[in-house]
Amino acid sequence: MDATRQAKTTAVKGTHTAREVRPLVKNIYQSAHEAKQNGRKVAYMMVASHYDEILRAMDIVPLPTENYAGLCAAKRDMDRFLLKAEADGYSQVLCSYARIGLGFDSLRKELGRIPDNSPDGGMPLPDMMLGSSAVCDPRFKWYQAASRYLEVPTFSIDVVAPPPQADLNQVRDHYIRYQRAQFQGLIEFLEKQTHQKMDKERLWEAIRLGDQAWRLWHDIDRLRVAVPSPMPSQDHFSIMVAGHYYTGTQTAVDFYQKLYDEVKYKAEHKIGVIAEEKYRILYGGGLPPWHTLWIFNYFESFGALFAIENVYRGFDPVEVPAHIQDPVDYLAWRAFLRATRYHEKARARSGNPTVEKLLGLIADYAIDGVVFHACRSCRATTIGQTHIKSELGKYCDLPMMQLVSDMVDLRDYSEAQWKAQIGAFMEALAARDGSK
Amino acid sequence: MSIVQQIEAIYANRGGRARELRRAGEKIIGYFCCFVPDEIITALGMVPFRIQGSQSEPIDEADALLEPMACPFARSCFNMALKGQYEFLDGFVAPHSCDTIERMYHIWRSNTPSPFNHFINVPHMLGPSSSEFYKNELRYFVTCLEEFSGRKLETEKLRESIRLYNRRGALLRELYELRKQDPPRVSGTEITQVLVAGMGVPAAEHIDLVQAFIEEVKNRPAPAPDGLPRIFLWGNEIDDVAFIQLVEACGAHVVMDDLCTGTRFFWEAVPETDDPLDGLVQKYLGTHCPRSLTPQVGARAEDLENRFSYIRRFAADWKAQGAIFYIVRYCDTCELEGPDLKEYLLKHKLPVLMIEDDYSTATIGQLRTRIQAFLEMIA
Numbered sequence: 001m002d003a004t005r006q007a008k009t010t011a012v013k014g015t016h017t018a019r020e021v022r023p024l025v026k027n028i029y030q031s032a033h034e035a036k037q038n039g040r041k042v043a044y045m046m047v048a049s050h051y052d053e054i055l056r057a058m059d060i061v062p063l064p065t066e067n068y069a070g071l072c073a074a075k076r077d078m079d080r081f082l083l084k085a086e087a088d089g090y091s092q093v094l095c096s097y098a099r100i101g102l103g104f105d106s107l108r109k110e111l112g113r114i115p116d117n118s119p120d121g122g123m124p125l126p127d128m129m130l131g132s133s134a135v136c137d138p139r140f141k142w143y144q145a146a147s148r149y150l151e152v153p154t155f156s157i158d159v160v161a162p163p164p165q166a167d168l169n170q171v172r173d174h175y176i177r178y179q180r181a182q183f184q185g186l187i188e189f190l191e192k193q194t195h196q197k198m199d200k201e202r203l204w205e206a207i208r209l210g211d212q213a214w215r216l217w218h219d220i221d222r223l224r225v226a227v228p229s230p231m232p233s234q235d236h237f238s239i240m241v242a243g244h245y246y247t248g249t250q251t252a253v254d255f256y257q258k259l260y261d262e263v264k265y266k267a268e269h270k271i272g273v274i275a276e277e278k279y280r281i282l283y284g285g286g287l288p289p290w291h292t293l294w295i296f297n298y299f300e301s302f303g304a305l306f307a308i309e310n311v312y313r314g315f316d317p318v319e320v321p322a323h324i325q326d327p328v329d330y331l332a333w334r335a336f337l338r339a340t341r342y343h344e345k346a347r348a349r350s351g352n353p354t355v356e357k358l359l360g361l362i363a364d365y366a367i368d369g370v371v372f373h374a375c376r377s378c379r380a381t382t383i384g385q386t387h388i389k390s391e392l393g394k395y396c397d398l399p400m401m402q403l404v405s406d407m408v409d410l411r412d413y414s415e416a417q418w419k420a421q422i423g424a425f426m427e428a429l430a431a432r433d434g435s436k
Numbered sequence: 437m438s439i440v441q442q443i444e445a446i447y448a449n450r451g452g453r454a455r456e457l458r459r460a461g462e463k464i465i466g467y468f469c470c471f472v473p474d475e476i477i478t479a480l481g482m483v484p485f486r487i488q489g490s491q492s493e494p495i496d497e498a499d500a501l502l503e504p505m506a507c508p509f510a511r512s513c514f515n516m517a518l519k520g521q522y523e524f525l526d527g528f529v530a531p532h533s534c535d536t537i538e539r540m541y542h543i544w545r546s547n548t549p550s551p552f553n554h555f556i557n558v559p560h561m562l563g564p565s566s567s568e569f570y571k572n573e574l575r576y577f578v579t580c581l582e583e584f585s586g587r588k589l590e591t592e593k594l595r596e597s598i599r600l601y602n603r604r605g606a607l608l609r610e611l612y613e614l615r616k617q618d619p620p621r622v623s624g625t626e627i628t629q630v631l632v633a634g635m636g637v638p639a640a641e642h643i644d645l646v647q648a649f650i651e652e653v654k655n656r657p658a659p660a661p662d663g664l665p666r667i668f669l670w671g672n673e674i675d676d677v678a679f680i681q682l683v684e685a686c687g688a689h690v691v692m693d694d695l696c697t698g699t700r701f702f703w704e705a706v707p708e709t710d711d712p713l714d715g716l717v718q719k720y721l722g723t724h725c726p727r728s729l730t731p732q733v734g735a736r737a738e739d740l741e742n743r744f745s746y747i748r749r750f751a752a753d754w755k756a757q758g759a760i761f762y763i764v765r766y767c768d769t770c771e772l773e774g775p776d777l778k779e780y781l782l783k784h785k786l787p788v789l790m791i792e793d794d795y796s797t798a799t800i801g802q803l804r805t806r807i808q809a810f811l812e813m814i815a
Binding site for chain 2: 131141
């Protein structure tokens with residue numbers, strides 16, 4: 001084992017329930033291996049594509065490739081996959097999730113087996129790949145490129161959102177109609193792959209479980225307004241596994257119920273994460289540094305706790321109109337309502353839905369400072385951070401900082417530079433504290 | 437002034453004509469990429485202006501507002517806007533061509549708003565529902581533009597406009613035909629100047645320029661055989677002659693392309709359909725940009741053939757002996773498409789040089805050695 005793989009990467013969690021996530025992660029890959037042995041269909045998939053419940057209803061075992069990249073980084077076992085993808089001609093600035101996925105697929109093809117000692121047993125060959133345009137471009141182009149290494153049926157859907165300035169009364173119908181058609185296209189593709197018709201009752205059941213889990217997740221986050229904080233952001237980056245990778249299952253509901261009970265108890269009994277919570281920080285955006293999650297504990301050593309975050313969050317609950325009786329219609333409506341959740345607020349003030357969302361979090365969670373993480377290979381979550389920072393500054397007077405590295409590629413990370421920046425940020429927080 | 441000098445002058449002073457027109461009372465609508473129909477803007481009596489960056493100017497202001505890991509072409513355009521170089525735009529329209537343009541639209545709009553600002557969502561997927569969605573997005577664009585201009589879009593005006601741009605496309609294809617000769621009578625550098633010049637002037641004026649240029653080229657004496665290799669270019673935005681000049685200076689003829697600033701925006705004509713918007717949808721969603729996902733067809737080899745056979749035909753018809761990929765860094769879809777296309781072209785015996793660059797004339801010289809080595813290899 002080389003030096004990078006020995007390094008500490010994970011953070012100490014604040015809740016007991018978050019410590020139970022690791023088996024859930026292992027189970028993702030183990031389930032996929034078992035499914036292959038049992039003749040069930042396994043699909044490479046992209047989280048937050050709003051199609052999770054469809055996969056569950058059709059008995060497709062999801063294999064989230066982005067998550068696998070994050071896992072490799074947390075295990076500090078990413079270099080061999082990154083370097084393999086780069087040797088195959090992929091740019092070093094391409095999304096590092098995609099590079100790890102492509103590198104893994106390339107090595108697996110070259111070796112004719114899963115690369116030795118791959119984290120959590122590695123990913124088995126999928127039966128299909130399901131991309132989407134939700135969040136970013138690589139999430140549909142990646143699987144097209146991956147056909148170089150595995151020739152399986154591939155299908156992607158569009159997930160569309162209108163800009164905040166659009167008149168929703170004029171565009172709502174065609175956005176929802178298109179979203180529905182995209183989901184319907186996916187269903188037809190899956191029916192062809194599985195030789196089974198989708199059972200709408202099963203889809204409703206998956207939706208019910210999905211909504212229930214996400215409602216609980218939302219309620220947990222609302223409990224986190226408590227001072228001291230009952231659950232920090234490093235826990236969020238673990239507990240999101242249930243919401244994003246077990247969507248539409250009882251497992252997710254049970255997990256969040258347990259976490260809810262724990263967080264509620266802690267909030268009610270004022271049991272905080274750290275002894276003295278001096279500063280409450282908002283993780284303003286950017287994918288988490290999976291290679292160095294212990295940095296959250298480093299902040300805590302200064303009395304600064306990440307109280308809430310703005311990435312990989314569950315969507316806020318939305319009310320789909322009661323007249324929607326078809327589950328595919330429901331999914332299309334839900335996706336639209338989620339995407340436009342902050343549009344009205346944005347039109348009324350800043351023009352920017354993310355700014356409005358962050359201002360809401362800053363107020364609700366009694367935030368003292370904001371930290372962003374710019375990832376060199378993730379344009380989707382990084383472009384706009386500087387602008388958002390500047391816009392936030394128009395409405396609140398808080399210290400803000402942008403750390404730069406990558407979500408998984410350690411070559412873009414400098415511990416010394418981060419510590420220097422964090423030191424200066426702490427001084428700014430202290431100065432603000434002193435002037436209050 | 438000769439036609440070549442006229443084109444060079446417009447190319448060198450890209451916003452010049454648009455400023456003149458604005459002073460004369462015209463409304464100028466700036467837009468990005470290949471997914472905003474000029475035909476609609478023109479039919480509503482306004483002048484479309486395709487926004488370009490500047491490879492020769494450093495990006496010195498934009499980085500304070502836009503992360504440096506965003507596409508440098510987009511950052512360069514925004515940099516120019518921040519410095520007031522796009523002050524003549526009455527409208528700013530961005531399509532959802534890629535992550536960077538989509539995100540930059542909001543930043544641009546917030547920092548340097550035009551009187552009219554609009555975002556067109558362009559589907560990444562292709563198929564009947566995508567076409568219907570894009571058509572509805574175009575309808576909404578028309579509605580907003582009508583409100584801004586105070587004019588109603590007349591169907592016959594739109595048809596006329598479509599015919600105008602089809603005429604321009606036909607002329608540009610005619611010009612490209614002249615590149616088939618060996619050696620070609622017209623250089624890749626000149627072609628780039630003609631195309632980029634056309635992005636900043638009304639289509640009718642561009643047509644006059646292209647027609648005159650074609651006549652001039654036809655009257656040139658046939659060049660003596662020189663044995664230099666013929667190069668096909670693939671990539672995204674090459675709106676500066678510097679890179680093409682470099683390739684040609686290294687000893688090659690750039691004869692054909694598949695670029696956002698090349699064939700992609702004019703090669704296919706808009707079909708004449710009962711509802712002209714249907715024709716626009718067919719043309720614009722058919723644009724060969726890696727940001728659009730061609731649905732998978734069959735096994736890998738068949739799929740690659742389905743995705744890239746048009747490039748093979750371009751290369752064969754223009755007798756290209758090598759392909760150079762010029763990818764403006766941080767273009768994720770090109771970065772993912774490049775290796776697939778390389779595999780396909782190599783299988784068809786066309787050597788490939790893949791270059792990732794920073795969209796800057798300051799660094800372009802560093803590519804000379806790689807280009808020379810490639811040209812020696814294929815010679």
